[in-house]
Amino acid sequence: MDWGAIFSNAAVELISPTTAAYALAALGLAVHFGYTGLLNFGQAGFMALGAYGYAISILTFGFPVWGAFLVGVGASVIFALILGIPTLRLRADYLAIVTIAAAEIVRLLFTTNTYASVTGSANGLSGYKNEFAALNPLADGTYGFGPFTNNAYDTWLRIVAWSIVILAALLVWQIMRSPWGRVIKGIREDEDAVRALGKNVYAYKMQSLIFGGVLGTIAGMIFALPRAVVPSNYQTTLTFFIYAILLLGGAATVLGPIIGSMIFWVLLSFFSGFVARAVEAGWLPFMTSIQGGQLRFILVGVAIMLIVIFRPQGIFGNKKELAFVR
Amino acid sequence: MSANAVPQAAAPLEPPVPTKKPVKTTGLHIGEAAPGCAKVDPILVVDNVRRTFGGLTAVDVAHVEVPRGAITALIGPNGAGKTTLFNLLTGFDKPDGGKWTFDGRSLAGVPAYKVARMGQIRTFQLTKALGLLTVMDNMLLGAKGQTGENMFRALMPFLWRNQEEENRAKALDLLTRFKLDTKKNDYAASLSGGQRKLLEMARALMSDPTLVMLDEPMAGVNPALTQSLLDHILNLKSQGMTVLFVEHDMHMVRHIADWVIVMAEGKVVAEGDPHEVMQNPAVIDAYLGQHHDEDIGVDPDAETEHVSAIKELLDDER
Structure with a gap:
């Protein structure tokens, strides 16, 4: 058993762009669910809009990187408005239903053959990385140490991805300790009480939906940069993985989604490496290597369940916040 | 309360009777006191x-x-x-x-x-x-016209820091009057039912209604x-x-x-x-x-x- 390779592969995930993308999407969800109490089950839809908005702008319209970025963000603002205008006046659970359905509509719209020339249908899109790579100020070569050694493009991508995550974390931290954040948290507790104090609850919920959605959209772009944009990546399971990360780290925290994403990906990679090699070594005779590939999700599920049972507030959550029955 | 308030003795076995008699405002209505009657102001x-x-x-x-x-x-x-x-x-x-x-x-x-x-x-x-907000945050939420409640201005603390301090001082003053000042950093969920009523009233007063x-x-x-x-x-x-x-x-x-x-x-x-x-x-x-005054055979007890x-x-x- 090559433990070195297993641990080194797991360590790679610690700072991978995918981890950064999940962290950012979970941060957006923390704004929605943890701070505002909005049950958004369509974060995958926001991410898809980011990925496709970026890829289509570059491939079809030849936009520069910043233009493609703005197209993605604009698309998610419009998406948030379409979701929010009819549902934010209603009870919280309606938003959950609408968002989960809307995210599926977005995914299926990108899958349909009708727009295959633009969206690439089920095969998705690729070949949009050159514009981003051209902005790379790093000279060719390898950077980093140990398991974190990467070529110039991957290093550049990691630097940009984690800078965005840190920037977004600071932004969320600052805005949640401002009077705006106080209103937002008040809405989570009881929106009628906040309304009775003269705050336009509807407008605040809309701002929160847009803010968290834009974070999800940028996460979608980071998610798309190391791979191709394929519609099947944006299924509802993506949203649920992000919820798992959020609960793991702590719903109403800033560091929780980031550390939660790191733990999630390191664990996933560790189990995947461990199970694959255990099957190879004949430790699990009842299992094929294909079945082993699925087992990692079961093990991650068990690990997350244990954390939620024994530390329900998440890793960074405040124990006091859960000590009271709502 | 008013200086000419008259002390009143509490009768036993009655709900808590105030120690001072409040000054009643009279002459509020015009004409006879009937449903829908007009008021002076x-x-x-x-x-x-x-x-x-x-x-x-x-x-x-x-x-x-x-x-x-x-x-x-x-x-x-x-x-x-x-x-x-x-x-x-x-x-x-x-x-x-x-x-x-x-x-x-x-x-x-x-x-x-x-x-x-x-x-x-x-x-x-x-x-x-608002249970999972502190008592102080509950109070601050009541203040009107806060600059920092705008999403973009919220990111620039220098724009609202002074206003926040003023509101905080006002909130502390109100909390002291309502005897909740020692609880200001506790979650509102930890207050008793009566204290929550006091908090809700104090919070309403933050906006000078x-x-x-x-x-x-x-x-x-x-x-x-x-x-x-x-x-x-x-x-x-x-x-x-x-x-x-x-x-x-x-x-x-x-x-x-x-x-x-x-x-x-x-x-x-x-x-x-x-x-x-x-x-x-x-x-x-x-x-x-x-x-109610006719005997319809109901047990009077x-x-x-x-x-x-x-x-x-x-x-x-x-």
């Missing part, structure tokens, strides 16, 4: 407000005026439509029809948050303390806190605010209200001075039913709480 005027739930008419108020600078009680048996009327007047519910004005401005169709911004602040029957609407401020409050709540309500009047409150505790109504509006089955059935209105046949009918409360009050008056 009304702050809230309601005309033909109707709200039905299916076949049930919950509220059908033809005309009523709430006097400015006084404490007005809204009483009536359960299901009389008091809370529904509150919800309608504060924009939390939409009536089938009718109009109402606050300080001369029409409020029909105005959303709840705008009503609150105009200076008409309400509290709720079931207290709505002109009309405070309290929905059953005494419900579920232990007797030790009742006195302090009563004093706070009386203080609101002495600070120039108008108070409209819903209450079931007749002793409290009689003690602090300057004017009483009685509702039954959605309508205003009587109005008047708290001592006189209790003797009004319409009020007795509303609470006891129209045939089986009196409800309301019946005995009203009888006790009537006896007190004689």
Whole structure:
């Protein structure tokens, strides 16, 4: 058993762009669910809009990187408005239903053959990385140490991805300790009480939906940069993985989604490496290597369940916040 | 409270009786004290407000005026439509029809948050303390016109830091008056029921309202806190605010209200001075039913709480 390779592969995930993308999407969800109490089950839809908005702008319209970025963000603002205008006046659970359905509509719209020339249908899109790579100020070569050694493009991508995550974390931290954040948290507790104090609850919920959605959209772009944009990546399971990360780290925290994403990906990679090699070594005779590939999700599920049972507030959550029955 | 308040001895076995007698405001109405009578200086005027739930008419108020600078009680048996009327007047519910004005401005169709911004602040029957916010954050949420509540300005603390400090000082002052200052950093969820009522009232005062609407401020409050709540309500009047409150505790109504509006089955059935209105046949009918003095073979011991409360009050008056 090559433990070195297993641990080194797991360590790679610690700072991978995918981890950064999940962290950012979970941060957006923390704004929605943890701070505002909005049950958004369509974060995958926001991410898809980011990925496709970026890829289509570059491939079809030849936009520069910043233009493609703005197209993605604009698309998610419009998406948030379409979701929010009819549902934010209603009870919280309606938003959950609408968002989960809307995210599926977005995914299926990108899958349909009708727009295959633009969206690439089920095969998705690729070949949009050159514009981003051209902005790379790093000279060719390898950077980093140990398991974190990467070529110039991957290093550049990691630097940009984690800078965005840190920037977004600071932004969320600052805005949640401002009077705006106080209103937002008040809405989570009881929106009628906040309304009775003269705050336009509807407008605040809309701002929160847009803010968290834009974070999800940028996460979608980071998610798309190391791979191709394929519609099947944006299924509802993506949203649920992000919820798992959020609960793991702590719903109403800033560091929780980031550390939660790191733990999630390191664990996933560790189990995947461990199970694959255990099957190879004949430790699990009842299992094929294909079945082993699925087992990692079961093990991650068990690990997350244990954390939620024994530390329900998440890793960074405040124990006091859960000590009271709502 | 006023300097010429007269101490009053507490009778045994009675609900906590205030130690000082509040100064009543009189001469509020024009003409006879009848349902819908005109007031000298009304702050809230309601005309033909109707709200039905299916076949049930919950509220059908033809005309009523709430006097400015006084404490007005809204009483009536359960299901009389008091809370529904509150919800309608504060924009939390939409009536089938009718109009109402606050300080001369029409409020029909105005959303709840705008009503609150105009200076008409309400509290709720079931207290709505924001449990997982600290007591101080609860208070700060009540302040009006905060620069930092704009999403973009929130990111620039130098724009709102001074205002925040002012609000904090004001909140601390209010919390001290309501004896909650030692709790300021605790979660509101850790407060007792009575303390939450106090917090909700203090929070409402953060916006310097002109009309405070309290929905059953005494419900579920232990007797030790009742006195302090009563004093706070009386203080609101002495600070120039108008108070409209819903209450079931007749002793409290009689003690602090300057004017009483009685509702039954959605309508205003009587109005008047708290001592006189209790003797009004319409009020007795509303609470006891129209045939309360006829013997219809009912066990006389089986009196409800309301019946005995009203009888006790009537006896007190004689």
